Amino acid sequence: MIACSSRSLFFGVDCALKYANPFLKSNPLTYFERISGVAKEDARMDRNKKLKSAGGIRQCQWRPVSVSNIQESTAEDSVNELEDGDHVQETIKVAQVVTNNCDSTISAGVLNDTVKPMLSAEKHSLMLEVGASLIRFIKGKEGSTQKKIEEEMGVKIVFPSSKKEESIVIEGISTDCVTRASKKIQAIMDEAIESSLDYSHFISLPLAIYPELTDKLVNFQNSILGTNDVSADENLESDSIEDTLDIKNKGQELIKGRDVAVELKVEDEKHVKVDLTSIPFVSYPPKPPRLPNASDFGIDKSIFIKPTTFHLTVLMLKLWNKERVNAASGVLKSISSKVIDALDNRPISIRLKGLDTMRGSLSKARVLYAPVEEIGSEGRLLSACQVIINAFVEAGLVLEKDAKQKLKLHATVMNARHRKGKRRRKNDSFDARGIFKQFGSEDWGEYLIREAHLSQRFVFDENGYYHCCASIPFPGKEERQQTD
Template identity: 90%
Template sequence: MIACSSRSLFFGVDCALKYANPYLKSNPLTYFERISGVGKDSARMDRNKKLKSAVGIRQCQWRPVSVSASNTQGSANELDGDKIKVAQVVTDNCDSTISAGVLDDTVKPMLSSEKHSLSLEVGASLFRFIKGKEGSTQKKIEEEMGVKIVFPSSKKEESIVIEGISTDCVTRASEKIQAVMDEAIESSLDYSHFVSLPLAIHPELIDKLVNFQNSILGNNDVSADENLESDSIEDTSDIENKGQELIKGRDVAVELKVEDEKHVKVGLTSIPLVSYPLKPPRLPNASDFGIDKSIFIKPTTFHLTVLMLKLWNKERVNAASGVLKSISSKVIDALDNQPIFIKLKGLDTMRGSLSRARVLYAPVEEIGSEGRLLRACQVIINAFVEAGLVLEKDAKQKLKLHATVMNARHRKGKRRRKNDSFDARGIFKQFGSEDWGEYLICEAHLSQRFVYDENGFYHCCASIPFPGKEERKQTD
């Protein structure tokens, strides 16, 4: 073989073979689940150790090589003309030697006897975190662990495959990916599902919400009251007084008379001028107070929220659906097997003052004040926590049933600020004591965010009935 320097011949060729080379001829695939049998074959382990010693953990690739005959000690092997040319190369990054070659579609050299792989159920919503910005996270894991991460080509598939030359590197890569997922789930991943008590099934309530929105978005006088003291309202009294003074002053005119070429006589005379009324000041509208249609809750999705969930793959969604269905009888027992009614009365804010409101909601009052609805909701929460489907921080949250009518977080059409808000003082003055009515809670849903059924409500993954639902159907 011909010995040469990698710097002069290969311009920095990496010192190891590609860990998942498509030209590998291998024995039947050795899966992660069968690693316990690897240790029984001492010859195979020795071969893997030697390969790991020569290759290391670095990512390496094939590069084309052209070798000509030489008097130097060694020889070049040629198969069928130029189909494959192999040269022995000594690199400055490795103590061992490796073979580099030019391959075609018909000749595939035997480089390793095994390839190890592991399939992970991840979920499509987490792919972007594993890839990272411009693939940076994926590349880092592949280079450090000596593996290849393969993402599915179909959007319906939710698993990734980790391929490597040993079970050790595949295992360590899977642990690294799990750490990336855990961090994303805790901080960056948005909630995908929630347990809801639908209220949009009541047409009369939807009508009230529509009228509420139209009244605010179409009423220019909503914030014209002097008690609001809004920062965006200007005091127009001074402007009107100044306008009157200017109109009076415009009755004075200048008359010029030329007596000769060097003298001009200037005289003042009173010439009546036409006076135009001032343009009335623009009355404020909803947008002046940070209010637009996008921050209103869609009436067809009106509900009470029991629990927020992050279900990032089909396995967790199916598990959550099963949990909800399994506790149907317990929920009915908590309700004493009696229908439950609520009353929506007034408005209140969450996260902010009236002048800088972020969430505006209608408080919920259980009719009868027996606490049955809260008991039933707690049964649901406990079941999901025990199933490991609730984040720790959400499990510690105290339940506060409320019906959200406006949320600045939903704003569209402009770049939303971190602490986006709106001025709700005019709304509160007009609707602060609004009686929204009394309504029957008919069922609990496992709802999927951002996906809607034909009725306009969130997609229902699973549901359980509450007492009184059948009677209401018969009445309708």
């Protein structure tokens, strides 16, 4: 029960009732003072003086208190006031005292069924691991989604204070409201994962480990971007030739151009006579048209794949929290022996030759890649990749729509989705007809596949390649035995 003899207690109950029952029209503190027989004028004056000297209380925070957490004590109340500028925080310790008069008065006069659970019911909470990348969907624009859930479900959502933490806490007065709020949040997460959340990881077969291949990619970019830029500079320079002036002391000034001479006669210091009849008609050749450059075809440096990240893509993944990343790492490591068996425990090499488009036509290409050919055409590489895909699907780490995709090994060289700047739009594309004409039959070389990575997008290691969360080795080349 609540002690009625202390005036400081009424101030705490006043704050509590403001949050627990907003429909009270009269001042709760005055009401308590009146019904308990302590509504004295000096009590009101003392309280007003106390508030005035403290600068006024702007905010009173209250949280539900569990009955199990309140220990019995004597009828002593303590109020600790701490001043910080205009803000005053009060810590109120409420003692549970059995007082029949106060108990019956409170039950009959103020605390209805709506308020009782807030003061006596035990607080329930649930920790839900959501992942840092999904928190923005739970909050919504300017916190709109969070506010809606809290108001509809009668809960409080506590978000982590650090970006490294990936769990939220749902607090409520009953298990039912907490459970319903968690289901609502889970539905929001599922929708975001399916439609809005970008891929965070992928299984890759690194190719950037070969310097000769990265050099070819650099030359590929320079030939498309650099050559056109040089032509544009040369064209601009040819149009910047200045005419020359030659002033002679004999009173004649010649302006020399292309087969044009104008005679100027100086009559005095202020007047100059020009003989216009001596100016011949001259026709100049038209200016040559401006040579096209890469930007005219929707091509800029940002849509080229960085040579230090060149790879083959096996499977795209959405791993939105640490738990799923750790699970994916474990899955990849656990199937190492199965992958080697699928490769017949022999090295596997591929050849990259030509170019092709993944989406759209050459005139409106979105992804340009180099096709992959397995040396020997035994299908061992595809078998090994399928072992990896099946393991991740069985572990529940692959979205349903991605699990249905047919594997197509490819090495992307250009992707319009990577474009930076104002030109980027939803269905962005570029004209690859000129590129295909020049590099459509390019032989990029033969390369040994050495390992498979669980790579993290947008994060890079010191060598410039995607951050490796886990990896498994592929069989290497057999060393020749030395003979005498």
